[in-house]
Every structure is written in C-alpha cells, then in structure tokens.
Amino acid sequence: MTIEIINTGVNKIYCEDCLDTMSRMPDNFIDLTVTSPPYDNLRAYRGYSFDFENIAQELYRVTNCGGVVVWVVGDATIRGSETGTSFKQALYFKEIGFNLHDTMIYQKSGAGAVGSNKCYLQNFEYMFIFTKGKINTFNLIHDRKNKRVGSMLTNTKRCNHTVETGRKHRRITAKEYGKRFNLWKYATGKNTTSKDKVAFNHPAVFPEQLVNDHIISWSNKGDLIYDPFMGSGTTAKMAVLNNRCYIGSEVSEKYCGIIETRIKGIRGC
Numbered sequence: 001m002t003i004e005i006i007n008t009g010v011n012k013i014y015c016e017d018c019l020d021t022m023s024r025m026p027d028n029f030i031d032l033t034v035t036s037p038p039y040d041n042l043r044a045y046r047g048y049s050f051d052f053e054n055i056a057q058e059l060y061r062v063t064n065c066g067g068v069v070v071w072v073v074g075d076a077t078i079r080g081s082e083t084g085t086s087f088k089q090a091l092y093f094k095e096i097g098f099n100l101h102d103t104m105i106y107q108k109s110g111a112g113a114v115g116s117n118k119c120y121l122q123n124f125e126y127m128f129i130f131t132k133g134k135i136n137t138f139n140l141i142h143d144r145k146n147k148r149v150g151s152m153l154t155n156t157k158r159c160n161h162t163v164e165t166g167r168k169h170r171r172i173t174a175k176e177y178g179k180r181f182n183l184w185k186y187a188t189g190k191n192t193t194s195k196d197k198v199a200f201n202h203p204a205v206f207p208e209q210l211v212n213d214h215i216i217s218w219s220n221k222g223d224l225i226y227d228p229f230m231g232s233g234t235t236a237k238m239a240v241l242n243n244r245c246y247i248g249s250e251v252s253e254k255y256c257g258i259i260e261t262r263i264k265g266i267r268g269c
C-alpha cells in the first residue's frame, strides 16, 4: 500500500479518514501541509470523529525533515469561555517534536465577524507554522511598501534628542518593498474567498490567496503538499496552480464531490 502512494498515489484525493491515508505514507514524505482542522465542533461535520493526538503524531512522522505544517485554527466560546483548543494543540505539536516556527494571524475582512454583545467582534484565526527540524524552504514574500527607499545613513538619537549622523553610522539600502508582517488580512465572502460557486457548498472555505501565500512561502515547484482535511479542495487547487503535487484526505463523500468538480481539468505537477 505504501508503494502505491509513492508511485501512483499523488495528485489524488482520498475520500477517507486522514489517519487511513497517512498510515499508507512512508516517513518523511510530505514537504508542506496546509490545513484547517474541524475545531471545537464549531460546525457539525456530519458526525465524523477527529482524533487530534494521533493525527498530530502521524503528521510529524510523514513530514519531511525541514518540512512545514501550517495549522489554521480558531476557538469556540462555550458557556462564556473560549476553549483555548488552538493553544492546547500548538503545545501538543511542540511536545511531539515540531518547532513552533511562527504564530501568525489570519485576519478576516469585517464581513461575517461574530461575537457576543459583551465582546469585541471576533475576526481572526491563528495560523501556527510548525517545522520538523530546521526549516528547508522559506521564500518569504516581500510586498510591504517601505516608507523610505534607497541608500541612507542610520541615525542615532542622543539623550538630549538631537540626531547624530556621520561616518560612524551604518549605511543601509532600503528596497521599495520589505518583508511582510506576520498578520495576513484577506477579504472573505463569495467572489473573494474563491470565485468557484461550488466551493460554497462547504461551510468553511479557505481564502484561495491565503493558501497560495503559504504554498509559495514554504515550498518549491514540484514539492508535495498535503491537506488532511481537504474540505472543498482549496489546498489541492492552489497546489496545482503553483506547479506543486498534492495529496488530500476528506472523510465526507459530499465534500469529495465538491473537490472533484473544483479541480477537474487542472491536474498538475
């Protein structure tokens, strides 16, 4: 079965529990996982179980040395308290060997923000970036416009607030665009999350641009991308469009149908 996955099993969606798919993968197989688990029963996924600890351990085993797992998650509020599940999961990933490389934020545009009348409106999720050992690939996106551009001397302020410039100071060259901050903001909703109408038959579609940005940041062309909770198929679609290979698991037959429709005709890598 393992041989089957290696030779012919990529660029496929497995309509099954992700633990079954991963059980057929060899160690150190996946370069990048981009996923969002079913969290805190925020949405009822047709009653399927979610065995977090075993899934995390299997993800560690199948992730390549230097590979990355992007885990996008939020918390439910139950009886007046946020569950904190996202933090518990992040600490568990660390306990089993992953490095917590970065805690990033996915900020949603205002539309659809939720919350009780005693709290500010909730409009973000965590994007935990885990690495197995020293990270292999980091093609960081430089799209933050710098205020000052070109060659300049660095200044130091004296205690009396006068500014000193001179030979002792370092000359730096600021490019037009600098490295992005780790809070990523995406417009959410129909036509912005995705233009694929069929995708919205799933209740929790990733913004395509979010997945795109992680794929180009943490993988190279030809790498193998996995999503154990493929949902409507966003990770597969963006992997193909970026010339990466993919594998996906999705336990619901209904959602597997959405994925098939969505990625029909764009087979890649």
Ligand SMILES: C[S@@+](CC[C@H](N)C(=O)[O-])C[C@H]1O[C@@H](n2cnc3c(N)ncnc32)[C@H](O)[C@@H]1O
Pocket (backbone or CB within 6 Å): 016, 017, 018, 019, 035, 036, 037, 038, 039, 045, 048, 049, 050, 051, 202, 204, 205, 206, 207, 228, 229, 230, 231, 232, 233, 234, 235, 249, 250, 251, 252, 255
């Ligand atoms: C948050 S959604 C993922 C949405 C996805 N990111 C997208 O863009 O459409 C989680 C998905 O995981 C699926 N799921 C839940 N438990 C699973 C399991 N054990 N194995 C595989 N899929 C599972 C659910 O059916 C659901 O579609």
